[in-house]
Amino acid sequence: MDERTGALVKSAVSVSDVKRKDILHAAGTVCRKFHFVESGILRVFYYKDGKEVTAWFAFKGMTASCIDSLFTGGETSYYIDVVEDATIHTIHYDIIERSFADYPLLERLGRLMVTENYLLLDQRMKMIVFHSAEERYNNLLRAEPLALQKIPLNYLASYLNVTQETLSRIRRQK
Amino acid sequence: MDERTGALVKSAVSVSDVKRKDILHAAGTVCRKFHFVESGILRVFYYKDGKEVTAWFAFKGMTASCIDSLFTGGETSYYIDVVEDATIHTIHYDIIERSFADYPLLERLGRLMVTENYLLLDQRMKMIVFHSAEERYNNLLRAEPLALQKIPLNYLASYLNVTQETLSRIRRQK
DNA sequence: CGCCGAGTTGAACTGAATCAAGAAACGTGG
DNA sequence: CCACGTTTCTTGATTCAGTTCAACTCGGCG
Numbered sequence: 001m002d003e004r005t006g007a008l009v010k011s012a013v014s015v016s017d018v019k020r021k022d023i024l025h026a027a028g029t030v031c032r033k034f035h036f037v038e039s040g041i042l043r044v045f046y047y048k049d050g051k052e053v054t055a056w057f058a059f060k061g062m063t064a065s066c067i068d069s070l071f072t073g074g075e076t077s078y079y080i081d082v083v084e085d086a087t088i089h090t091i092h093y094d095i096i097e098r099s100f101a102d103y104p105l106l107e108r109l110g111r112l113m114v115t116e117n118y119l120l121l122d123q124r125m126k127m128i129v130f131h132s133a134e135e136r137y138n139n140l141l142r143a144e145p146l147a148l149q150k151i152p153l154n155y156l157a158s159y160l161n162v163t164q165e166t167l168s169r170i171r172r173q174k
Numbered sequence: 175m176d177e178r179t180g181a182l183v184k185s186a187v188s189v190s191d192v193k194r195k196d197i198l199h200a201a202g203t204v205c206r207k208f209h210f211v212e213s214g215i216l217r218v219f220y221y222k223d224g225k226e227v228t229a230w231f232a233f234k235g236m237t238a239s240c241i242d243s244l245f246t247g248g249e250t251s252y253y254i255d256v257v258e259d260a261t262i263h264t265i266h267y268d269i270i271e272r273s274f275a276d277y278p279l280l281e282r283l284g285r286l287m288v289t290e291n292y293l294l295l296d297q298r299m300k301m302i303v304f305h306s307a308e309e310r311y312n313n314l315l316r317a318e319p320l321a322l323q324k325i326p327l328n329y330l331a332s333y334l335n336v337t338q339e340t341l342s343r344i345r346r347q348k
Numbered sequence: 349c350g351c352c353g354a355g356t357t358g359a360a361c362t363g364a365a366t367c368a369a370g371a372a373a374c375g376t377g378g
Numbered sequence: 379c380c381a382c383g384t385t386t387c388t389t390g391a392t393t394c395a396g397t398t399c400a401a402c403t404c405g406g407c408g
Contacts, residue, residue: 107281
Protein backbone atom coordinates (compact mmCIF):
# COMPACT_ATOMS: atom_id res chain seq x y z
CA MET A 1 0.00 0.00 0.00
CA ASP A 2 1.34 3.49 -0.77
CA GLU A 3 1.86 6.21 1.85
CA ARG A 4 -1.04 8.28 0.78
CA THR A 5 -3.48 5.41 0.97
CA GLY A 6 -2.03 4.27 4.27
CA ALA A 7 -2.56 7.72 5.74
CA LEU A 8 -6.16 7.77 4.63
CA VAL A 9 -6.85 4.37 6.12
CA LYS A 10 -5.22 5.45 9.34
CA SER A 11 -7.47 8.47 9.49
CA ALA A 12 -10.48 6.20 9.30
CA VAL A 13 -9.48 4.08 12.29
CA SER A 14 -10.19 4.63 15.96
CA VAL A 15 -9.11 2.48 18.88
CA SER A 16 -11.26 1.66 21.87
CA ASP A 17 -11.62 -0.63 24.86
CA VAL A 18 -14.87 -2.49 25.25
CA LYS A 19 -16.26 -4.60 28.06
CA ARG A 20 -17.92 -8.00 28.24
CA LYS A 21 -21.57 -7.78 27.21
CA ASP A 22 -21.17 -4.42 25.53
CA ILE A 23 -23.18 -4.33 22.35
CA LEU A 24 -21.25 -2.76 19.49
CA HIS A 25 -24.05 -3.06 17.00
CA ALA A 26 -27.69 -4.01 16.83
CA ALA A 27 -29.66 -5.54 13.98
CA GLY A 28 -32.02 -3.34 12.00
CA THR A 29 -29.55 -0.52 11.60
CA VAL A 30 -27.13 0.29 8.84
CA CYS A 31 -23.60 -0.42 9.95
CA ARG A 32 -20.61 1.17 8.25
CA LYS A 33 -17.84 -0.03 10.52
CA PHE A 34 -15.75 -3.03 11.02
CA HIS A 35 -13.60 -4.02 13.93
CA PHE A 36 -10.12 -5.47 14.20
CA VAL A 37 -9.56 -7.34 17.42
CA GLU A 38 -6.29 -6.50 19.14
CA SER A 39 -7.16 -8.47 22.24
CA GLY A 40 -10.29 -10.09 23.65
CA ILE A 41 -13.17 -11.73 21.83
CA LEU A 42 -16.08 -10.32 19.86
CA ARG A 43 -19.12 -12.22 18.69
CA VAL A 44 -21.36 -11.67 15.68
CA PHE A 45 -24.79 -13.20 16.11
CA TYR A 46 -28.39 -12.99 15.00
CA TYR A 47 -31.78 -14.24 16.07
CA LYS A 48 -33.45 -17.27 14.59
CA ASP A 49 -36.81 -18.33 16.01
CA GLY A 50 -36.20 -16.20 19.07
CA LYS A 51 -32.82 -17.77 19.81
CA GLU A 52 -29.37 -16.29 19.47
CA VAL A 53 -27.28 -17.92 16.80
CA THR A 54 -23.58 -17.19 16.72
CA ALA A 55 -22.35 -16.53 13.20
CA TRP A 56 -18.81 -15.72 14.08
CA PHE A 57 -16.28 -15.31 16.85
CA ALA A 58 -13.54 -12.77 16.28
CA PHE A 59 -10.46 -13.69 18.25
CA LYS A 60 -7.20 -11.76 18.44
CA GLY A 61 -6.08 -10.69 14.98
CA MET A 62 -9.46 -11.29 13.35
CA THR A 63 -12.21 -8.94 12.23
CA ALA A 64 -15.88 -8.61 13.08
CA SER A 65 -18.45 -6.72 11.08
CA CYS A 66 -22.07 -6.65 10.04
CA ILE A 67 -20.87 -7.95 6.77
CA ASP A 68 -24.26 -7.92 5.09
CA SER A 69 -24.76 -4.24 5.77
CA LEU A 70 -21.21 -3.41 4.77
CA PHE A 71 -21.58 -5.19 1.46
CA THR A 72 -25.06 -4.12 0.53
CA GLY A 73 -25.52 -0.82 2.32
CA GLY A 74 -28.82 -2.08 3.74
CA GLU A 75 -29.81 -2.79 7.31
CA THR A 76 -27.91 -5.56 8.98
CA SER A 77 -29.49 -8.63 10.53
CA TYR A 78 -26.55 -9.07 12.89
CA TYR A 79 -25.66 -8.02 16.38
CA ILE A 80 -22.10 -7.65 17.57
CA ASP A 81 -21.27 -7.97 21.24
CA VAL A 82 -18.25 -8.47 23.43
CA VAL A 83 -17.58 -11.91 24.90
CA GLU A 84 -14.30 -11.07 26.59
CA ASP A 85 -13.08 -7.55 27.38
CA ALA A 86 -11.38 -6.33 24.25
CA THR A 87 -9.28 -3.68 22.63
CA ILE A 88 -10.43 -3.05 19.11
CA HIS A 89 -9.56 -0.93 16.11
CA THR A 90 -12.68 0.27 14.40
CA ILE A 91 -12.52 1.17 10.75
CA HIS A 92 -15.13 3.65 9.59
CA TYR A 93 -16.03 2.32 6.23
CA ASP A 94 -17.84 5.50 5.18
CA ILE A 95 -14.57 7.31 4.94
CA ILE A 96 -12.97 4.48 3.05
CA GLU A 97 -15.85 4.20 0.64
CA ARG A 98 -16.07 7.89 -0.09
CA SER A 99 -12.47 7.70 -1.21
CA PHE A 100 -12.72 4.67 -3.45
CA ALA A 101 -12.61 6.80 -6.58
CA ASP A 102 -9.53 8.76 -5.47
CA TYR A 103 -7.60 5.87 -3.99
CA PRO A 104 -7.59 2.93 -6.35
CA LEU A 105 -5.78 0.74 -3.87
CA LEU A 106 -8.72 0.91 -1.54
CA GLU A 107 -10.79 -1.07 -3.96
CA ARG A 108 -8.18 -3.76 -3.78
CA LEU A 109 -8.22 -3.63 -0.02
CA GLY A 110 -11.98 -4.02 -0.08
CA ARG A 111 -11.76 -6.87 -2.53
CA LEU A 112 -9.19 -8.74 -0.47
CA MET A 113 -11.24 -8.29 2.67
CA VAL A 114 -14.32 -9.74 1.08
CA THR A 115 -12.27 -12.56 -0.37
CA GLU A 116 -10.89 -13.39 3.03
CA ASN A 117 -14.39 -13.50 4.43
CA TYR A 118 -15.58 -15.69 1.62
CA LEU A 119 -12.86 -18.24 2.21
CA LEU A 120 -13.57 -18.31 5.94
CA LEU A 121 -17.25 -18.87 5.34
CA ASP A 122 -16.49 -21.63 2.87
CA GLN A 123 -14.31 -23.36 5.43
CA ARG A 124 -16.98 -23.06 8.07
CA MET A 125 -19.63 -24.40 5.76
CA LYS A 126 -17.55 -27.45 4.92
CA MET A 127 -16.87 -27.97 8.59
CA ILE A 128 -20.57 -28.09 9.34
CA VAL A 129 -21.50 -30.21 6.36
CA PHE A 130 -18.76 -32.81 6.56
CA HIS A 131 -17.91 -33.20 10.20
CA SER A 132 -19.78 -34.48 13.22
CA ALA A 133 -20.54 -32.28 16.18
CA GLU A 134 -17.63 -33.85 18.02
CA GLU A 135 -15.17 -33.23 15.20
CA ARG A 136 -16.30 -29.63 14.98
CA TYR A 137 -15.72 -29.14 18.66
CA ASN A 138 -12.29 -30.74 18.57
CA ASN A 139 -11.35 -28.64 15.62
CA LEU A 140 -12.25 -25.41 17.35
CA LEU A 141 -10.50 -26.64 20.46
CA ARG A 142 -7.33 -27.11 18.46
CA ALA A 143 -7.62 -23.70 16.81
CA GLU A 144 -8.53 -21.64 19.86
CA PRO A 145 -7.78 -23.62 23.02
CA LEU A 146 -7.49 -20.67 25.36
CA ALA A 147 -10.44 -18.77 24.08
CA LEU A 148 -12.84 -21.63 24.57
CA GLN A 149 -12.62 -21.39 28.31
CA LYS A 150 -13.94 -17.87 28.15
CA ILE A 151 -16.91 -18.42 25.90
CA PRO A 152 -20.24 -19.45 27.41
CA LEU A 153 -21.38 -22.87 26.27
CA ASN A 154 -24.56 -21.69 24.63
CA TYR A 155 -22.65 -19.27 22.39
CA LEU A 156 -20.31 -22.03 21.38
CA ALA A 157 -23.12 -24.47 20.78
CA SER A 158 -24.91 -22.27 18.28
CA TYR A 159 -21.65 -21.51 16.52
CA LEU A 160 -20.97 -25.22 16.15
CA ASN A 161 -24.57 -25.79 15.17
CA VAL A 162 -25.47 -28.16 17.98
CA THR A 163 -27.62 -27.80 21.07
CA GLN A 164 -26.09 -26.88 24.35
CA GLU A 165 -26.95 -30.30 25.75
CA THR A 166 -25.11 -32.12 23.00
CA LEU A 167 -22.06 -29.92 23.41
CA SER A 168 -22.06 -30.56 27.12
CA ARG A 169 -22.10 -34.30 26.51
CA ILE A 170 -19.30 -34.07 23.97
CA ARG A 171 -17.19 -32.13 26.37
CA ARG A 172 -17.79 -34.57 29.23
CA GLN A 173 -15.87 -37.42 27.68
CA LYS A 174 -12.47 -35.75 27.76
CA MET B 175 -18.30 1.26 -16.11
CA ASP B 176 -16.43 3.54 -18.52
CA GLU B 177 -15.87 2.75 -22.22
CA ARG B 178 -12.26 1.96 -21.86
CA THR B 179 -12.82 -0.54 -19.08
CA GLY B 180 -15.74 -2.05 -20.93
CA ALA B 181 -13.61 -2.62 -23.97
CA LEU B 182 -10.93 -4.34 -21.96
CA VAL B 183 -13.41 -6.65 -20.32
CA LYS B 184 -14.91 -7.47 -23.66
CA SER B 185 -11.49 -8.41 -24.97
CA ALA B 186 -11.13 -10.90 -22.17
CA VAL B 187 -14.34 -12.77 -22.96
CA SER B 188 -14.93 -15.64 -25.36
CA VAL B 189 -18.20 -17.40 -26.13
CA SER B 190 -18.57 -21.15 -26.62
CA ASP B 191 -21.08 -23.97 -26.79
CA VAL B 192 -20.51 -26.93 -24.53
CA LYS B 193 -22.17 -30.34 -24.33
CA ARG B 194 -23.56 -32.42 -21.51
CA LYS B 195 -20.77 -34.21 -19.62
CA ASP B 196 -18.04 -31.96 -21.01
CA ILE B 197 -15.54 -31.16 -18.32
CA LEU B 198 -14.57 -27.50 -18.35
CA HIS B 199 -12.10 -27.80 -15.53
CA ALA B 200 -10.43 -30.42 -13.40
CA ALA B 201 -9.20 -30.21 -9.83
CA GLY B 202 -5.47 -29.97 -9.23
CA THR B 203 -4.90 -27.30 -11.84
CA VAL B 204 -4.78 -23.55 -11.57
CA CYS B 205 -7.87 -22.02 -13.09
CA ARG B 206 -7.96 -18.41 -14.24
CA LYS B 207 -11.36 -18.35 -15.89
CA PHE B 208 -14.91 -17.97 -14.94
CA HIS B 209 -18.02 -18.70 -16.91
CA PHE B 210 -21.26 -16.85 -17.41
CA VAL B 211 -24.13 -19.11 -18.34
CA GLU B 212 -26.22 -17.81 -21.23
CA SER B 213 -28.23 -21.01 -21.48
CA GLY B 214 -27.96 -24.53 -20.07
CA ILE B 215 -26.62 -25.69 -16.73
CA LEU B 216 -23.11 -26.02 -15.36
CA ARG B 217 -22.09 -27.78 -12.19
CA VAL B 218 -19.19 -27.13 -9.84
CA PHE B 219 -18.28 -30.16 -7.77
CA TYR B 220 -15.49 -31.85 -5.86
CA TYR B 221 -14.68 -35.21 -4.38
CA LYS B 222 -15.18 -36.05 -0.74
CA ASP B 223 -14.36 -39.59 0.38
CA GLY B 224 -14.44 -40.76 -3.22
CA LYS B 225 -17.87 -39.31 -3.88
CA GLU B 226 -18.87 -36.35 -5.98
CA VAL B 227 -20.26 -33.47 -4.00
CA THR B 228 -22.01 -30.69 -5.86
CA ALA B 229 -20.98 -27.29 -4.60
CA TRP B 230 -22.93 -25.24 -7.02
CA PHE B 231 -25.26 -25.30 -10.01
CA ALA B 232 -24.99 -22.40 -12.42
CA PHE B 233 -28.29 -21.84 -14.18
CA LYS B 234 -29.01 -19.26 -16.84
CA GLY B 235 -27.66 -15.87 -15.84
CA MET B 236 -25.37 -17.22 -13.14
CA THR B 237 -21.63 -17.80 -13.00
CA ALA B 238 -19.46 -20.82 -12.37
CA SER B 239 -15.81 -20.77 -11.44
CA CYS B 240 -13.13 -22.53 -9.46
CA ILE B 241 -13.48 -19.79 -7.00
CA ASP B 242 -10.75 -20.99 -4.68
CA SER B 243 -8.16 -20.91 -7.44
CA LEU B 244 -9.39 -17.58 -8.72
CA PHE B 245 -9.09 -15.99 -5.31
CA THR B 246 -5.88 -17.52 -4.14
CA GLY B 247 -4.01 -18.28 -7.35
CA GLY B 248 -3.40 -21.82 -6.13
CA GLU B 249 -4.66 -25.12 -7.48
CA THR B 250 -8.38 -25.61 -7.36
CA SER B 251 -10.11 -28.49 -5.65
CA TYR B 252 -13.13 -28.18 -7.93
CA TYR B 253 -14.28 -29.70 -11.15
CA ILE B 254 -16.67 -27.96 -13.49
CA ASP B 255 -18.80 -29.96 -15.88
CA VAL B 256 -21.86 -29.50 -18.05
CA VAL B 257 -25.19 -30.86 -16.87
CA GLU B 258 -27.29 -29.55 -19.72
CA ASP B 259 -25.91 -28.39 -23.09
CA ALA B 260 -24.92 -24.80 -22.60
CA THR B 261 -23.78 -21.58 -24.20
CA ILE B 262 -21.29 -19.83 -22.00
CA HIS B 263 -19.22 -16.67 -21.90
CA THR B 264 -15.82 -17.36 -20.48
CA ILE B 265 -13.90 -14.52 -18.87
CA HIS B 266 -10.13 -14.94 -18.85
CA TYR B 267 -9.22 -13.58 -15.49
CA ASP B 268 -5.53 -13.34 -16.31
CA ILE B 269 -6.19 -10.48 -18.63
CA ILE B 270 -8.41 -8.77 -16.12
CA GLU B 271 -5.92 -9.19 -13.34
CA ARG B 272 -2.96 -7.93 -15.32
CA SER B 273 -4.90 -4.73 -15.85
CA PHE B 274 -5.98 -4.07 -12.31
CA ALA B 275 -3.39 -1.36 -11.86
CA ASP B 276 -4.33 0.48 -15.05
CA TYR B 277 -8.08 0.12 -14.74
CA PRO B 278 -9.20 1.03 -11.25
CA LEU B 279 -12.78 0.09 -12.02
CA LEU B 280 -11.75 -3.51 -12.48
CA GLU B 281 -10.95 -3.75 -8.82
CA ARG B 282 -14.47 -2.69 -8.12
CA LEU B 283 -15.79 -5.27 -10.53
CA GLY B 284 -13.71 -7.91 -8.80
CA ARG B 285 -14.90 -6.77 -5.42
CA LEU B 286 -18.54 -6.86 -6.42
CA MET B 287 -18.15 -10.33 -7.90
CA VAL B 288 -16.64 -11.72 -4.75
CA THR B 289 -19.32 -10.00 -2.71
CA GLU B 290 -22.00 -11.59 -4.80
CA ASN B 291 -20.45 -14.98 -4.25
CA TYR B 292 -20.15 -14.40 -0.56
CA LEU B 293 -23.82 -13.54 -0.22
CA LEU B 294 -24.83 -16.61 -2.22
CA LEU B 295 -22.70 -18.86 -0.08
CA ASP B 296 -24.14 -17.31 3.06
CA GLN B 297 -27.65 -17.98 1.82
CA ARG B 298 -26.79 -21.57 0.99
CA MET B 299 -25.20 -22.14 4.34
CA LYS B 300 -28.25 -20.83 6.16
CA MET B 301 -30.42 -23.02 3.99
CA ILE B 302 -28.52 -26.11 5.02
CA VAL B 303 -28.24 -25.18 8.67
CA PHE B 304 -31.80 -24.05 9.29
CA HIS B 305 -34.00 -26.04 6.99
CA SER B 306 -34.91 -29.69 6.74
CA ALA B 307 -34.08 -31.77 3.69
CA GLU B 308 -37.65 -31.38 2.52
CA GLU B 309 -37.64 -27.61 2.89
CA ARG B 310 -34.39 -27.41 0.99
CA TYR B 311 -35.81 -29.43 -1.83
CA ASN B 312 -38.99 -27.38 -2.02
CA ASN B 313 -36.99 -24.22 -1.99
CA LEU B 314 -34.90 -25.28 -4.94
CA LEU B 315 -38.02 -26.50 -6.69
CA ARG B 316 -39.51 -23.05 -6.32
CA ALA B 317 -36.37 -21.31 -7.53
CA GLU B 318 -35.57 -23.54 -10.49
CA PRO B 319 -38.60 -25.67 -11.36
CA LEU B 320 -37.64 -26.38 -14.96
CA ALA B 321 -34.01 -27.06 -14.35
CA LEU B 322 -34.69 -29.73 -11.76
CA GLN B 323 -36.10 -32.07 -14.34
CA LYS B 324 -32.79 -32.05 -16.14
CA ILE B 325 -30.50 -32.70 -13.24
CA PRO B 326 -29.75 -36.29 -12.19
CA LEU B 327 -30.94 -37.13 -8.73
CA ASN B 328 -27.54 -37.88 -7.29
CA TYR B 329 -26.20 -34.46 -8.29
CA LEU B 330 -29.16 -32.82 -6.68
CA ALA B 331 -28.87 -34.91 -3.55
CA SER B 332 -25.29 -33.91 -2.83
CA TYR B 333 -26.10 -30.28 -3.52
CA LEU B 334 -28.92 -30.43 -1.01
CA ASN B 335 -26.71 -32.34 1.37
CA VAL B 336 -28.86 -35.45 1.65
CA THR B 337 -28.50 -38.98 0.35
CA GLN B 338 -30.07 -39.96 -2.91
CA GLU B 339 -32.44 -42.29 -1.08
CA THR B 340 -33.75 -39.55 1.15
CA LEU B 341 -34.27 -37.23 -1.78
CA SER B 342 -36.15 -39.94 -3.62
CA ARG B 343 -38.46 -40.41 -0.64
CA ILE B 344 -39.04 -36.68 -0.32
CA ARG B 345 -39.94 -36.46 -3.95
CA ARG B 346 -42.34 -39.40 -3.80
CA GLN B 347 -44.89 -37.66 -1.62
CA LYS B 348 -45.87 -35.00 -4.13
C1' DC C 349 -32.44 -59.91 -25.35
C1' DG C 350 -29.82 -58.81 -21.55
C1' DC C 351 -27.27 -55.45 -19.43
C1' DC C 352 -26.53 -50.94 -17.23
C1' DG C 353 -27.27 -46.64 -15.10
C1' DA C 354 -30.78 -44.18 -12.63
C1' DG C 355 -34.19 -44.22 -9.39
C1' DT C 356 -37.06 -46.56 -5.73
C1' DT C 357 -38.26 -49.05 -1.64
C1' DG C 358 -37.69 -51.38 2.88
C1' DA C 359 -35.67 -52.31 7.46
C1' DA C 360 -32.46 -51.39 10.84
C1' DC C 361 -29.64 -48.08 12.90
C1' DT C 362 -27.71 -43.65 14.75
C1' DG C 363 -26.38 -38.87 15.85
C1' DA C 364 -28.38 -35.32 17.62
C1' DA C 365 -32.72 -32.79 19.10
C1' DT C 366 -36.14 -32.20 22.47
C1' DC C 367 -38.19 -32.16 26.90
C1' DA C 368 -37.69 -32.13 31.69
C1' DA C 369 -35.04 -31.85 36.02
C1' DG C 370 -31.36 -30.74 38.75
C1' DA C 371 -26.65 -29.08 40.10
C1' DA C 372 -23.07 -25.64 39.99
C1' DA C 373 -21.29 -21.18 39.47
C1' DC C 374 -21.81 -16.49 39.69
C1' DG C 375 -22.74 -11.74 41.28
C1' DT C 376 -25.20 -8.49 43.93
C1' DG C 377 -27.14 -6.44 47.82
C1' DG C 378 -27.49 -6.79 52.66
C1' DC D 379 -18.68 -12.65 53.60
C1' DC D 380 -22.85 -14.93 53.32
C1' DA D 381 -27.58 -15.73 51.37
C1' DC D 382 -30.37 -15.56 47.39
C1' DG D 383 -31.77 -15.53 42.88
C1' DT D 384 -30.28 -15.95 38.23
C1' DT D 385 -27.67 -17.69 34.76
C1' DT D 386 -24.91 -21.49 33.08
C1' DC D 387 -24.10 -26.24 32.75
C1' DT D 388 -25.13 -31.24 33.30
C1' DT D 389 -27.73 -35.44 33.08
C1' DG D 390 -31.38 -38.68 31.73
C1' DA D 391 -35.20 -40.43 28.87
C1' DT D 392 -37.36 -40.25 24.68
C1' DT D 393 -38.05 -39.18 19.87
C1' DC D 394 -36.93 -38.21 15.13
C1' DA D 395 -34.78 -36.99 10.70
C1' DG D 396 -31.85 -38.83 7.91
C1' DT D 397 -28.19 -42.53 6.92
C1' DT D 398 -26.81 -47.02 5.63
C1' DC D 399 -27.08 -51.25 3.41
C1' DA D 400 -29.27 -54.21 0.46
C1' DA D 401 -32.48 -55.57 -2.83
C1' DC D 402 -35.46 -54.44 -6.41
C1' DT D 403 -37.75 -51.81 -10.65
C1' DC D 404 -37.70 -49.46 -14.73
C1' DG D 405 -36.36 -47.47 -19.18
C1' DG D 406 -33.28 -47.33 -22.59
C1' DC D 407 -29.83 -49.02 -25.99
C1' DG D 408 -25.93 -51.75 -27.92
